[in-house]
Structure formats: structure tokens, C-alpha cells
Amino acid sequence: MTATVSDLLLDWYDAHARDLPWRARPGHVLPSDGSWPYRVWLSEVMLQQTTVAAVKPYFSAFTQRWPTVEALAAAPEEDVMAAWAGLGYYSRARNLVKCARAVAELGGFPANEEELRELPGLGAYTAAAVAAIAFDERAVVVDANVERVVARLFAVEEPLPGARKAIRDHADRITPTQRAGDFAQAMMDLGSGICTSRDPKCLLCPLAGHCAGRLTGDPARLPIKAPKKTKPLRLGRAFWVERDDSVWLVRREGTGMLGGMRALPDDGWSARGNGAGGPAGETLGRVRHGFTHFDLELSVEQVAEPLGEGEWWPLEEIDRAGLPTLFAKVARLALAR
DNA sequence: CAGCCGTGGCA
DNA sequence: TTGCCAAGGCT
Known part of the structure; x- marks a missing residue:
């Protein structure tokens, strides 16, 4: 019986996962005050289109100042906007407040993808990520990292954004029933450190033996993207x-x-x-x-x-x-x- | 669907 | 210096 892609990736993750402030450490007991989904949600929103390095100090400041979603819900919007200053994409901060207040009203985060998706600021990606990481629900988590890894793994030649549906279908097929949250984070770590946009480190990749893109000789060209317009x-x-x-x-x-x-x-x-x-x-x-x-x-x-x-x-x-x-x-x- | 919406790091 | 890009969502 040969190892599946998810088995290989999860084994690699167990050995090489990044230690990040919003992640549970192996063997670590999750906080019992209900702040675990809050921290997952907060980190995922901050990480939208934003690097880990940029997020770290903001995540630390927010969780110290507002340790729970109830605390954040009670904060004046103006304070949250000021605390977000410098992180960019400020609609995220406006929706953060709206979402916190909705969640506080509900008595906590909904524990499934469908209901999470209805909250302000949670699109397809973030709803799936929170469902998988915070609630261990099987959800297909597709971000730019996953798109890149999957496009290479299956040698998807169709350009983005047209290839989105095909890529999601591939991602669905390799997402495991168990440990979907770890699988999602493993895909992010792989995309961030190994299957990078430029100069992928195929020799270190646990999926190299399964990668159709690598067989084409130049996996770095995938995924194919439409050319950008010049900025005025x-x-x-x-x-x-x-x-x-x-x-x-x-x-x-x-x-x-x-x-x-x-x-x-x-x-x-x-x-x-x-x-x-x-x-x-x-x-x-x-x-x-x-x-x-x-x-x-x-x-x-x-x-x-x-x-x-x-x-x-x-x-x-x-x-x-x-x-x-x-x-x-x-x-x-x-x-x- | 395509345009709008920040920022900092890197080659 | 310039262009590209990083855990997207909303309209």
C-alpha cells in the first residue's frame, strides 16, 4: 500500500511545521476560555494577503489587548481601526469589528464552514480555514499557496483565474477526512518554504515523487497567470x-x-x-x-x-x-x- | 467577472 | 529602481 499525498504531507508537517503564535504546539492543551477559535479567526483575517512577519506583532498586540472575541466586540471601532493601522486592507478591520459583535451575539463562533461563511470578512478561504483549523472539520482550504502547490502537483496548464475550479477539485481529492486543519496548514508551510513562487526547493519536497509539474522540467512556471496591468x-x-x-x-x-x-x-x-x-x-x-x-x-x-x-x-x-x-x-x- | 482595496520585503 | 508578490473579500 503506497502512501497518499496527504500521508506524506502530514508526516512532513509533523517534523517540519513552523512554530507560529496562533498555532497549537504539539501536546499543548488548548485554552479552555473559548479563545482558540478566536485566535484562529483573528490570525486568518490578519494573514489575508499579508505576510507572516507583518502579522506577528499585530497578532501579539491584539490578543494582549483583546484576549477574547467578547473583548474585541466591546471595543470602540475607532480603537480597533487605530490598532490595525499599518497592516493594510482596512476593510478587514471594519469587518473584524462587525464579525466580533455578531459572534458575541451568537454566544461563540459557529463550528461549521457554512455558517462561518456568512460572517463578515469570511470568504470561501477563511471560512474553510477556520472550520478546519479551529473545529477540525473536513474543509477544502484553497489559498494562493494551495493553488500553487496543486497547480504544480497536477501540472495544471490552464491559466488563473480560469483554473480555480479545476484546482479546487484537485485540492478536494487530496484533502483527508482526518486532520484537515493540519493538512491545510501543511500546504501553507509547503507553499511558503518549499514550493515557493520562485526557485522551488523540489529536492526537499515530500511530494516530489508525486509531482507532475516536476516531470515537465520547470515547475516554477506554474501556475500560469494573466499578465498584470500597469499602475497609473x-x-x-x-x-x-x-x-x-x-x-x-x-x-x-x-x-x-x-x-x-x-x-x-x-x-x-x-x-x-x-x-x-x-x-x-x-x-x-x-x-x-x-x-x-x-x-x-x-x-x-x-x-x-x-x-x-x-x-x-x-x-x-x-x-x-x-x-x-x-x-x-x-x-x-x-x-x- | 474584474476592479477595488495596503503594505513591506525581495530579486 | 521597479515589479512582483503574500494565509482574500466584497461588489
């Missing part, structure tokens, strides 16, 4: 208003770019695509910042009077304002002059 450059202006060792900060409205985050006043670059309005001021310098689908060059101008609704924020405490990175750069520029 947008121009805008940000306003620095300083008075009595304080600076004027606003809170961005809505669910669009940096929505809900504390910020410096600006000319509406994010809404209109180019800067036009606002008072004339003394130029302090320029800030470049890259977003997902455009680059931004912001002219930073000092003006005398506050703009819009906002608050005076002491310059000494600017690091605690929860400014997203774009505006943290602006503040750094203004304070360094």
Missing part, C-alpha cells in the same frame, strides 16, 4: 495644519480607500483621481506611495486653518494616532523639516 500615477495634496504643538487630523469616511482611518486632510485625490481643491499653502515636500492599483504622489502643504471635521492631535503622540502608512509618511516628512 495619481497626484494629490495633503495639508499639514499645526497649532500649539498639535496637528489637525480627520477621519476618513466610508468604505473606500483608507475608509474609517484617521488621516491628514487632503484634496480628495482618492475620490476624484487627481488633486484640485483645497487652500494654497507652503509646500513642505512630496511623498510617494504605492497602492495595489495605482501609485500616488502627494504634495504636502502647510496651511493655517483646519479643514473639515477633525481634532487637534498632540504631536508628541502622533505615533498613537493610528495613521495608515501613507499619512505616517506625510507626518514624518512634516516633522523632519
Whole structure:
């Protein structure tokens, strides 16, 4: 009887699993206060499109400040947004609060994939991951790592995103009934450290003997992706208003770019695509910042009077304002002059 | 379905 | 320096 892909992968995982703050250690007793699903959920949301290294300090800060989902549910949204500042994709933080409150209302996390999927911020991936990792339910967990591993393992030549369905079907076939959570995390570890996007380490791969992509001679070319569009450059202006060792900060409205985050006043670059309005001021310098689908060059101008609704924020405490990175750069520029 | 939505590290 | 990319979700 030959070993299956999942057997090989789980054996490899037992020997080589990464030790991460949100994972249960082998032989470790899970917390009895109900915080285990909370920690799994929180880590999975933070890890959406975000590296492990970036998440670690945020996960530590969040779990110390809000040890349970009930504690997070009771927090003002503004505090959570500020704590999330710098991690990016701020709709995650807005949905985090909504989700925590819904879960607190329910009396705890639902223990199955279907109901998890209905919570704000939990899509197909995260619902499956939480079901498998937190509740040991068999769920087919497909993220970018799994897509890459599976596309190579089965030599899927169809380009993404069209290949998604075929890849999920393959993933379904190799997902075991037992230890589905460990299997999912093993696929992530494999994709992160062995079956990497560039320069995969096939000689170290426990699945090398089963890999059809390796037989093609160049597994690194898989999965095939559509070419990316070039990012446009947008121009805008940000306003620095300083008075009595304080600076004027606003809170961005809505669910669009940096929505809900504390910020410096600006000319509406994010809404209109180019800067036009606002008072004339003394130029302090320029800030470049890259977003997902455009680059931004912001002219930073000092003006005398506050703009819009906002608050005076002491310059000494600017690091605690929860400014997203774009505006943290602006503040750094203004304070360094 | 394709566009929108951050950030930092790396080659 | 520039482009690519990393545990996606929402509309």
C-alpha cells in the first residue's frame, strides 16, 4: 500500500511545521476560555494577503489587548481601526469589528464552514480555514499557496483565474477526512518554504515523487497567470495644519480607500483621481506611495486653518494616532523639516 | 467577472 | 529602481 499525498504531507508537517503564535504546539492543551477559535479567526483575517512577519506583532498586540472575541466586540471601532493601522486592507478591520459583535451575539463562533461563511470578512478561504483549523472539520482550504502547490502537483496548464475550479477539485481529492486543519496548514508551510513562487526547493519536497509539474522540467512556471496591468500615477495634496504643538487630523469616511482611518486632510485625490481643491499653502515636500492599483504622489502643504471635521492631535503622540502608512509618511516628512 | 482595496520585503 | 508578490473579500 503506497502512501497518499496527504500521508506524506502530514508526516512532513509533523517534523517540519513552523512554530507560529496562533498555532497549537504539539501536546499543548488548548485554552479552555473559548479563545482558540478566536485566535484562529483573528490570525486568518490578519494573514489575508499579508505576510507572516507583518502579522506577528499585530497578532501579539491584539490578543494582549483583546484576549477574547467578547473583548474585541466591546471595543470602540475607532480603537480597533487605530490598532490595525499599518497592516493594510482596512476593510478587514471594519469587518473584524462587525464579525466580533455578531459572534458575541451568537454566544461563540459557529463550528461549521457554512455558517462561518456568512460572517463578515469570511470568504470561501477563511471560512474553510477556520472550520478546519479551529473545529477540525473536513474543509477544502484553497489559498494562493494551495493553488500553487496543486497547480504544480497536477501540472495544471490552464491559466488563473480560469483554473480555480479545476484546482479546487484537485485540492478536494487530496484533502483527508482526518486532520484537515493540519493538512491545510501543511500546504501553507509547503507553499511558503518549499514550493515557493520562485526557485522551488523540489529536492526537499515530500511530494516530489508525486509531482507532475516536476516531470515537465520547470515547475516554477506554474501556475500560469494573466499578465498584470500597469499602475497609473495619481497626484494629490495633503495639508499639514499645526497649532500649539498639535496637528489637525480627520477621519476618513466610508468604505473606500483608507475608509474609517484617521488621516491628514487632503484634496480628495482618492475620490476624484487627481488633486484640485483645497487652500494654497507652503509646500513642505512630496511623498510617494504605492497602492495595489495605482501609485500616488502627494504634495504636502502647510496651511493655517483646519479643514473639515477633525481634532487637534498632540504631536508628541502622533505615533498613537493610528495613521495608515501613507499619512505616517506625510507626518514624518512634516516633522523632519 | 474584474476592479477595488495596503503594505513591506525581495530579486 | 521597479515589479512582483503574500494565509482574500466584497461588489
